[in-house]
Amino acid sequence: MSTTPAPANPKVGFVSLGCxxxxxxxxxxxxxxxxxxxDVVSTYEDADVVVVNTCGFIDSAKAESLEVIGEAIKExxxxxxxxxxxxxxxxxxxxxxxxxxVTGPQQYEQVVNAVHDAVPPRQDHNPLIDLVPPQGIKxxxxxxxxxxxxxxxxxxxxxxxxxxMRGKLVxxxxxxxxxxxxxLVKAGVKxxxxxxxxxxxxxxxxxxxxxxxxxxxxxxxxxxxxxxLSTLDVWVRLHYVYPYPHVDELIPLMxxxxxxxxxxxxxxxxxxxxxxxxxxxxxxxxxxxxxxxxREICPDLIIRSTFIVGFPGETEEDFQYLxxxxxxxxxxxxxxxxxxxxxxxxxxxxxxxxxxxxxxxDRWDRFMAHQQAISSARLQMRVGREIExxxxxxxxxxxxxxxxxxxxxxxxxxxxxxxxxxxxxxxVWCKVTDADxxxxxxxxx
Numbered sequence: 001m002s003t004t005p006a007p008a009n010p011k012v013g014f015v016s017l018g019c020x021x022x023x024x025x026x027x028x029x030x031x032x033x034x035x036x037x038x039d040v041v042s043t044y045e046d047a048d049v050v051v052v053n054t055c056g057f058i059d060s061a062k063a064e065s066l067e068v069i070g071e072a073i074k075e076x077x078x079x080x081x082x083x084x085x086x087x088x089x090x091x092x093x094x095x096x097x098x099x100x101x102v103t104g105p106q107q108y109e110q111v112v113n114a115v116h117d118a119v120p121p122r123q124d125h126n127p128l129i130d131l132v133p134p135q136g137i138k139x140x141x142x143x144x145x146x147x148x149x150x151x152x153x154x155x156x157x158x159x160x161x162x163x164x165m166r167g168k169l170v171x172x173x174x175x176x177x178x179x180x181x182x183x184l185v186k187a188g189v190k191x192x193x194x195x196x197x198x199x200x201x202x203x204x205x206x207x208x209x210x211x212x213x214x215x216x217x218x219x220x221x222x223x224x225x226x227x228x229l230s231t232l233d234v235w236v237r238l239h240y241v242y243p244y245p246h247v248d249e250l251i252p253l254m255x256x257x258x259x260x261x262x263x264x265x266x267x268x269x270x271x272x273x274x275x276x277x278x279x280x281x282x283x284x285x286x287x288x289x290x291x292x293x294x295r296e297i298c299p300d301l302i303i304r305s306t307f308i309v310g311f312p313g314e315t316e317e318d319f320q321y322l323x324x325x326x327x328x329x330x331x332x333x334x335x336x337x338x339x340x341x342x343x344x345x346x347x348x349x350x351x352x353x354x355x356x357x358x359x360x361x362d363r364w365d366r367f368m369a370h371q372q373a374i375s376s377a378r379l380q381m382r383v384g385r386e387i388e389x390x391x392x393x394x395x396x397x398x399x400x401x402x403x404x405x406x407x408x409x410x411x412x413x414x415x416x417x418x419x420x421x422x423x424x425x426x427x428v429w430c431k432v433t434d435a436d437x438x439x440x441x442x443x444x445x
Contacts, residue, residue, distance in 0.1 A: 009039040010119040013047030013076065015068055018055030020195050020239070022083055022105070024148040026053045029082070029111050036112070036121045044075035048119040049100070051111060056085030057160075058340045069096050080114045082107065088343075106151055106167075143390065143425035144191040144408060145184045149177050149225065153197035154204070157268075157279050160342070171203050174211040174220040178228050190390055190425055191235040193407065194225075200242040223249045230258035235390065237407060239264040243290065255298040260404045263294075267305045270325035271318035274311055277350060288328050302405035304333035309367055310360030311339045313352030319363050323370050332378050333411050334371045338364050372437045379412075379435035386445060389414045391426045401428075403440070412438040419444060 054065035101114035203220035399419025430442035
């Protein structure tokens with residue numbers, strides 16, 4: 001008696017570009033498709049259709065997105081585009097008219113429907129018995145995960161078009177956020193990276209409404225969220241924090257070991273004139289005094305930030321002000337970008353002198369050299385101290401991990417010379433033996 005083989009599951013390839021917030025969007029789409037019986041594959045040739053989640057923040061990101069879309073069309077032919085650059089459907093179709101569909105960020109249902117149109121799901125699929133893990137499909141390693149707490153942004157920074165792409169702030173219900181965090185921890189996650197466009201503003205749109213988690217009331221507010229997350233006994237790392245006054249409430253939680261003593265604050269500049277032109281929120285002359293006070297309360301506090309050089313109207317005096325500010329602030333982890341005009345951004349309309357490309361490059365070089373000296377000196381202070389390290393990868397040479405002042409992908413690493421007995425996801429105490437501008441070397445204790 002012959003049996004008919006079961007039809008194969010339709011297969012989707014996925015390329016996720018841009019920031020961790022876009023990565024979470026990708027995870028949500030993939031989880032839904034997996035629940036509907038689609039297989040996720042890692043090569044163009046194995047895929048029945050390819051979804052490209054684009055970034056559209058600056059021109060170089062748009063160029064990369066268009067390049068990847070072109071590569072997917074060449075290698076596969078069936079391509080669906082989503083993400084931040086999806087709001088510019090006309091520009092995408094001008095370059096790549098053969099794309100099957102274009103959707104913007106957070107339009108999960110439209111993406112899934114576009115996949116259905118391109119490659120229909122199996123009619124005999126039973127979602128009740130599909131093997132989708134309770135934490136969903138993750139694109140990060142098993143031991144860490146991004147936890148998105150809100151969408152959109154209420155600010156109107158002149159160099160940014162995020163609000164026009166992702167809309168105004170919409171906070172997720174606090175119970176939903178904490179339920180997701182709990183599922184992730186039960187699935188083996190050792191580090192939760194809290195992300196949004198503006199983490200400090202969490203709950204503003206719902207007037208800090210009280211929600212419920214595990215039968216207890218919890219306010220939809222950053223401080224209370226962090227208090228609740230601290231009960232899960234994993235690393236909790238905060239990203240994209242604007243220094244509103246209530247950020248001061250987090251420092252005692254860090255000093256008490258409840259959340260990691262790590263603040264990612266996008267300062268962007270220090271010159272009052274440039275900050276005013278940028279329309280940056282919540283910055284004033286007292287920032288240096290607040291940083292000093294934070295470190296008095298929590299001496300181990302690590303501050304990471306990003307800056308823009310060459311903004312329209314930035315003078316050499318403004319730039320020197322920034323360098324002097326960096327010397328005073330003694331930030332630990334810093335990234336720097338040369339200003340790039342973004343189509344639709346208010347900064348394009350500023351009546352200010354455009355900084356020539358060669359001047360931007362010169363300032364970027366000087367900025368990086370200045371900050372490298374600061375970062376190197378601060379890391380040297382860690383030599384001889386004991387730190388807890390979360391292992392990311394292991395080979396025959398040893399283990400590579402991160403300690404509390406290293407976020408994945410953007411910060412440094414800790415190289416454990418005698419760590420070949422470890423495995424990814426392990427947490428181990430080490431003694432720091434050496435340091436350079438970005439990384440540490442250590443031995444297991």
